[in-house]
Amino acid sequence: MAALRVLELYSGIGGMHQALRESCTCAEVVAAVDVNTLANDVYKHNFPSTPLWAKTIEGITLEEFDRLSFDMILMSPPCQPFTRIGLRGDVSDPRTKSFLYILDILPRLQKLPKFLLLENVKGFESSSARNELLQTLATCGFKYQEFLLSPTCLGIPNSRLRYFLVAKLHQEPFSFQAPGQILTRFPDQDAEDLLKEKVTDKTDKVGETSSSLSSEEKNLGANSGPDCSSKSLPKGAFLFKLETVEEMERKHNQDNDSSIQMLKDFLEEENKDMSQYFLPPKSLLRYAFLLDIVKPTCRRSTCFTKGYGHYVEGTGSVLQTAVDVQLESVFKHIDELPEDEKLVKLSSLKLRYFTPREIANLHGFPLEFGFPEKVTVKQCYRLLGNSLNVRVVAKLISILLE
Numbered sequence: 001m002a003a004l005r006v007l008e009l010y011s012g013i014g015g016m017h018q019a020l021r022e023s024c025t026c027a028e029v030v031a032a033v034d035v036n037t038l039a040n041d042v043y044k045h046n047f048p049s050t051p052l053w054a055k056t057i058e059g060i061t062l063e064e065f066d067r068l069s070f071d072m073i074l075m076s077p078p079c080q081p082f083t084r085i086g087l088r089g090d091v092s093d094p095r096t097k098s099f100l101y102i103l104d105i106l107p108r109l110q111k112l113p114k115f116l117l118l119e120n121v122k123g124f125e126s127s128s129a130r131n132e133l134l135q136t137l138a139t140c141g142f143k144y145q146e147f148l149l150s151p152t153c154l155g156i157p158n159s160r161l162r163y164f165l166v167a168k169l170h171q172e173p174f175s176f177q178a179p180g181q182i183l184t185r186f187p188d189q190d191a192e193d194l195l196k197e198k199v200t201d202k203t204d205k206v207g208e209t210s211s212s213l214s215s216e217e218k219n220l221g222a223n224s225g226p227d228c229s230s231k232s233l234p235k236g237a238f239l240f241k242l243e244t245v246e247e248m249e250r251k252h253n254q255d256n257d258s259s260i261q262m263l264k265d266f267l268e269e270e271n272k273d274m275s276q277y278f279l280p281p282k283s284l285l286r287y288a289f290l291l292d293i294v295k296p297t298c299r300r301s302t303c304f305t306k307g308y309g310h311y312v313e314g315t316g317s318v319l320q321t322a323v324d325v326q327l328e329s330v331f332k333h334i335d336e337l338p339e340d341e342k343l344v345k346l347s348s349l350k351l352r353y354f355t356p357r358e359i360a361n362l363h364g365f366p367l368e369f370g371f372p373e374k375v376t377v378k379q380c381y382r383l384l385g386n387s388l389n390v391r392v393v394a395k396l397i398s399i400l401l402e
């Protein structure tokens with residue numbers, strides 16, 4: 001069988017290429033395109049034989065696209081115009097220009113690709129750019145399905161809810177196609193969950209609390225979950241550490257969901273020198289209440305963004321390495337303490353950032369995937385924060401090509 005000719009647009013560090021490999025598809029990336037010099041260096045480091053076009057997508061002519069004669073497009077367009085917390089410039093944001101250019105080129109190609117996969121942030125599904133994409137695909141004769149998925153669907157303890165679209169040309173609809181719907185789980189997941197529930201049913205009655213909701217839905221607080229000591233508190237009440245009862249319950253549920261792996265499976269060797277990753281006193285004192293603190297035995301972590309290690313708030317979880325220290329005992333009445341005592345208490349948790357390697361592990365990059373030596377830790381965080389979960393995309397590629 002001839003190898004599938006794949007065009008990787010907005011290639012970054014090559015998350016899509018890695019996913020293609022992980023899916024064991026017989027394929028060749030005929031061109032990867034990105035303007036970011038540093039991301040391109042990382043890409044070349046890991047995929048040295050792939051032709052890398054360090055230019056803007058809108059600078060590629062129709063003829064150049066035609067010459068590549070590709071069968072598949074894999075792409076992650078810039079997400080800033082669609083993020084829920086951003087300005088949501090959508091199609092009027094200049095960063096969407098290259099995507100609109102692709103939509104304009106697509107119907108005019110000499111040979112349409114047979115397959116297409118797109119990744120973007122949650123928020124893209126309600127954008128005009130997405131409506132234009134669907135319209136273009138329908139005009140060209142593609143069958144497509146949209147998803148909102150997080151790595152937790154695959155038992156990975158990391159939330160990274162993303163929009164995905166898979167499309168194939170002139171073929172039977174997907175067996176799982178649900179017109180007008182965005183699927184929030186993998187097509188085979190219902191059957192898998194049912195099987196799991198049956199097994200748990202027989203062996204462990206406590207398992208009943210893992211309802212038919214996906215982990216991400218539980219994550220979003222859609223499940224009331226098992227009993228927890230905080231239940232008598234009024235809805236929305238704040239506990240220690242600026243957390244509501246609902247947040248506490250959600251974390252509690254996820255940490256007890258044995259279908260998700262523990263974070264310790266993704267961590268680096270304990271004997272490695274981690275001194276550079278510990279949170280400095282200034283950050284501890286200023287942001288302690290806003291940190292999402294997890295232990296190695298936890299089965300969850302928040303989405304690691306490109307600001308991780310630079311901004312503290314909302315950019316990703318931090319790891320409590322002093323595992324025997326009780327979080328509650330540290331935070332209780334901490335506000336009443338003078339600063340030096342506060343710092344002693346907070347330091348006892350031994351909080352550190354996840355290393356770039358650990359984030360790469362959570363994102364599904366294999367151990368052989370690396371960064372050139374000159375790339376700094378902060379740059380690694382930035383590039384990984386822009387990238388994707390390889391295992392989620394690999395599974396979608398398999399589903400698309402089934």
Ligand SMILES: C[S@@+](CC[C@H](N)C(=O)[O-])C[C@H]1O[C@@H](n2cnc3c(N)ncnc32)[C@H](O)[C@@H]1O
Binds near residue numbers: 011016077078388
């Ligand atoms: C969301 S990131 C994609 C990350 C990639 N999937 C990965 O695994 O690293 C978007 C990428 O698009 C690139 N980009 C943005 N606008 C572009 C354009 N007009 N032409 C080419 N690349 C562009 C950025 O440099 C960035 O690396």
